[in-house]
Amino acid sequence: MIILAILLGLSLAYLMPHQVDAQTQTDPTEGFKSLPLTQSNFAVQRPYDVPVDQRYSFKDGVHKLWVFDTDKPHSTTSETKPRTEIRIRGYDYSSGVWQFEGQGYVPGGTSGVCVMQVFGAVGQATTFVLRVYNGTLYYYGSQVLVENVYDKWFKLNVIHDADASNVKIYIDDQLRFSAPGHGSGASHYFKFGVYAMDDSSHRMESRWKDVKVLKKN
16 A cells, blocks of 8 residues: 555655756657758738738748737637737647757847747647746746746757657757646647737747757657
8 A cells, every 4th residue: 555655645746746856968869860841831810900911921931920819819710819929830749759849039128928839739729838928938827947938048958759748848948847748648739929818928039940840759
């Protein structure tokens, strides 16, 4: 009974979100294969009543996405908050181990916003959401990942094991957080940009470069 209780405790601890020691740098892409991406894989979702070029630009390899808290949703039938996001097409998945990699940049003043997400889950919309509040990166709105990110580039790697239903978040090649994947069997895809959350700033912007989708060999 004692051994069973210990094993049960270890299993529950593994399933709970937990912060990890971020001192050791590693290569999160080791054992993964980078998949081909072109502009055709990047579907821009923006307020339905404005042209793409009024909320998105791509220049010198940098995706720049911005939105205002007074903007319309991305479609006439949507009741969601304003967003300008890129939905990566062509690599939807429901099994296997997948990874998003990108260099992100959040200008000072942008707050109350999701800048990257793993869409799809069981019982809720997303498996992972990266939010920014007052210059701090959060896992959803609850767990601090990195502080003082305004006006500088950071490297983000998100590994989603759809079979084991877990997510690992690396920032600047350091494992920052590990969390459950909110169920298995759902269809998933990656998104990045700006999507207004609670207490958002009037103007929200993020920039991304060197975006990759990888799959474990």
